[in-house]
Amino acid sequence: MSNKNANSRLPRAKGIEMATYYAPKDCVKKVKRIVLPPMNRQIVEEFLVILGMKERFIQYDVPIPNKVVMYGPPGTGKTLTAFYIATRLEVPLLLVRLDAIIHSHLGETASNVRKIFEYAKAMPCVLFLDEFDAIARTRENNDEVKEMARVVNTLLQCLDEFEGESILIAATNLQEELDNAIWRRFDTKMTYSLPDEDSRNEYIKLLIGDFEQKGDILNTTSELLEECSFADIEQIILKAKRKAIIEDSPLCPTHIDIAFKEYMPRLRE
Ligand SMILES: Nc1ncnc2c1ncn2[C@@H]1O[C@H](COP(=O)(O)OP(=O)(O)O)[C@@H](O)[C@H]1O
Ligand SMILES: [Mg+2]
Structure with a gap:
């Protein structure tokens, strides 16, 4: 077929x-x-x-x-x-x-x-x-x-x-x-529910992979994206990676921060 x-x-x-x-x-x-x-x-x-x-x-x-x-x-x-x-x-x-x-x-x-x-x-x-x-x-x-x-x-x-x-x-x-x-x-x-801390950290690690990074990315991201769904986390991290690529710099907490603000996930009420 x-x-x-x-x-x-x-x-x-x-x-x-x-x-x-x-x-x-x-x-x-x-x-x-x-x-x-x-x-x-x-x-x-x-x-x-x-x-x-x-x-x-x-x-x-x-x-x-x-x-x-x-x-x-x-x-x-x-x-x-x-x-x-x-x-x-x-x-x-x-x-x-x-x-x-x-x-x-x-x-x-x-x-x-x-x-x-x-x-x-x-x-x-x-x-x-x-x-x-x-x-x-x-x-x-x-x-x-x-x-x-x-x-x-x-x-x-x-x-x-x-x-x-x-x-x-x-x-x-x-x-x-x-x-x-x-x-x-x-x-x-x-x-199904929004990711708990373990799942969120596991997913963030998977998404960042071996992308070059600076600063305490995992912890800042995990804290910032606490209320987000998996789909939101994915979009925000991809956005942050794009920013890092454009700047030809490692991925830093600021990229995540800006990506989060730009993406504006709809958080749980
Ligand atoms: N549990 C998960 N593990 C890994 N990626 C996920 C997970 N949930 C969502 N995603 C990411 O978000 C996208 C949309 O999720 P989806 O499965 O369509 O959610 P739902 O059907 O619950 O609305 C997926 O394609 C994937 O990239
Ligand atoms: Mg679906």
């Missing part, structure tokens, strides 16, 4: 044009570095171990997990983890933004959801449903109540029937928006 352009939308099956296809080698590229806090690391590793010993589970008649829901603030690694899991499994990732599906044609949402699940059934992959709360919103909160209820029912059915080689991963920033009936159907749940 050849796939020249990593990010091209590949309408590989009619009706799933709203999905973006990432071949295994594109998933590898997405995951240059990942910091998983111990709990999430353990959940992911156990999940992969189980998938690697399926026969045992079949023998004991214990179902094999295949549905992960991830929730937590933006920029904390939900999408990244999905690419990481696809990389480890050496399968492609099919990314679908549920809000996009709904906003295009609400009337066709249920049938689009079905098509996506059928596709994942036919081809082993990680089916990554992003902005999952868009579809799984509690019924009473919605304007187009009837249509959404139909979509939710379709989704419940698809979740129940989801089996085979593929893995479903759903991600949301808004856990409380999820319908309880949907929530219950996931066998694996992962919570």
Whole structure:
């Protein structure tokens, strides 16, 4: 199977044009570095171990997990983890933004959801449903109540029937928006939060790498970026490195300081 352009939308099956296809080698590229806090690391590793010993589970008649829901603030690694899991499994990732599906044609949402699940059934992959709360919103909160209820029912059915080689991963920033009936159907749940001190330091070290530096970069950066997400930390450090390169100087705390002020991350309230 050849796939020249990593990010091209590949309408590989009619009706799933709203999905973006990432071949295994594109998933590898997405995951240059990942910091998983111990709990999430353990959940992911156990999940992969189980998938690697399926026969045992079949023998004991214990179902094999295949549905992960991830929730937590933006920029904390939900999408990244999905690419990481696809990389480890050496399968492609099919990314679908549920809000996009709904906003295009609400009337066709249920049938689009079905098509996506059928596709994942036919081809082993990680089916990554992003902005999952868009579809799984509690019924009473919605304007187009009837249509959404139909979509939710379709989704419940698809979740129940989801089996085979593929893995479903759903991600949301808004856990409380999820319908309880949907929530219950996931066998694996992962919570994401802003990095704690250990994760932050680990990530800062990874990002700075062997870039030439001056002064106590690690500690100043770690303190300054205390309220930031992983994604913010990445952007600020890259900005600081650019400044150092332009000045042909080692990376110093001032670069980080200025980059932080320019970038203006939205900090937690
Ligand atoms: N836990 C993490 N470890 C390493 N990098 C991360 C992590 N979380 C976020 N990032 C960086 O921020 C970017 C956006 O993160 P993403 O996974 O899309 O966040 P989310 O899906 O939770 O909103 C990633 O591509 C990566 O560069
Ligand atoms: Mg995401």
